[in-house]
Amino acid sequence: MSSSADSRIALAGRNLTKVYGSGESAVRALSDVSLDIPPGQFTAIMGPSGSGKSTLLHILAGLEEPTGGHVEVSGANLTTMSENERTELRRDRIGFVFQSYNLVPHFSARQNITLPLDLAGRTINDADLTRITDALSLTDRLEHLPSELSGGQQQRTAIARALITDPDVIMADEPTGNLDNRTSAEVLSLLRSAVREFGQTLVLVTHDPMAAAYADNVLLLTDGTIAGTVEHPSYDSVVTALDALRAVNSSVV
Numbered sequence: 382m383s384s385s386a387d388s389r390i391a392l393a394g395r396n397l398t399k400v401y402g403s404g405e406s407a408v409r410a411l412s413d414v415s416l417d418i419p420p421g422q423f424t425a426i427m428g429p430s431g432s433g434k435s436t437l438l439h440i441l442a443g444l445e446e447p448t449g450g451h452v453e454v455s456g457a458n459l460t461t462m463s464e465n466e467r468t469e470l471r472r473d474r475i476g477f478v479f480q481s482y483n484l485v486p487h488f489s490a491r492q493n494i495t496l497p498l499d500l501a502g503r504t505i506n507d508a509d510l511t512r513i514t515d516a517l518s519l520t521d522r523l524e525h526l527p528s529e530l531s532g533g534q535q536q537r538t539a540i541a542r543a544l545i546t547d548p549d550v551i552m553a554d555e556p557t558g559n560l561d562n563r564t565s566a567e568v569l570s571l572l573r574s575a576v577r578e579f580g581q582t583l584v585l586v587t588h589d590p591m592a593a594a595y596a597d598n599v600l601l602l603t604d605g606t607i608a609g610t611v612e613h614p615s616y617d618s619v620v621t622a623l624d625a626l627r628a629v630n631s632s633v634v
């Protein structure tokens with residue numbers, strides 16, 4: 382495991398625009414968004430429903446192509462990479478955690494966690510597996526199917542699957558959306574410690590000011606543009622910033 386943020390890839394968006402559809406039904410999800418994701422830090426993306434948060438996350442991860450602008454990965458242009466290079470980058474350097482867990486139902490927790498290594502033909506380091514599953518309190522659940530796990534255990538399994546490849550960047554889209562407050566706090570603390578202890582970069586989309594308060598900084602999106610940032614956020618400073626956004630934009634929910 383790398384201990385320093387220096388060797389980790391840095392992500393940046395340059396003048397990102399995304400338009401879905403065309404003509405009268407066209408939806409502009411992002412308009413000229415430029416941002417730097419600081420390596421080794423936890424960045425939260427907040428904003429009202431439909432403001433472009435997931436679109437931005439997917440474009441930064443190379444899962445979707447921007448209509449205009451480009452993503453830089455440690456200075457290299459993601460858009461001009463070959464599909465193979467992009468696939469390798471996603472597989473080897475980026476971990477994903479989604480709200481819906483996306484576990485394979487007929488695989489055990491252990492098989493789900495090691496799936497990215499199996500797919501990449503990489504060997505499983507038992508010490509890494511134990512360290513991660515211990516930290517996530519999953520060690521005694523490894524032989525169970527997802528249907529035999531609680532929601533929190535399923536999400537922790539999905540997080541273990543994201544961490545097992547030791548990715549530079551973890552992209553999380555509402556990872557606590559389906560969890561109760563206590564489990565949600567546990568999951569956020571674990572993600573927070575992955576940033577602090579292993580120098581991982583975390584980008585998390587959330588509606589929850591409590592979740593955003595775990596971040597180093599918060600980007601606020603409205604209508605596909607960056608409307609502001611909150612450095613060193615607390616629950617109160619995030620709520621205040623969201624209230625201020627609502628005051629200038631009555632469409633903000």
Ligand SMILES: Nc1ncnc2c1ncn2[C@@H]1O[C@H](COP(=O)(O)OP(=O)(O)OP(=O)(O)O)[C@@H](O)[C@H]1O
Nearest residue numbers: 401402408409410429430431432433434435436437
């Ligand atoms: N595949 C798609 N085709 C057409 N429009 C899309 C598509 N994906 C997203 N959009 C539209 O783009 C805009 C931004 O969507 P996006 O999912 O990025 O917002 P969001 O801030 O993540 O929303 P939420 O908080 O509700 O998940 C919305 O108007 C949405 O309807």
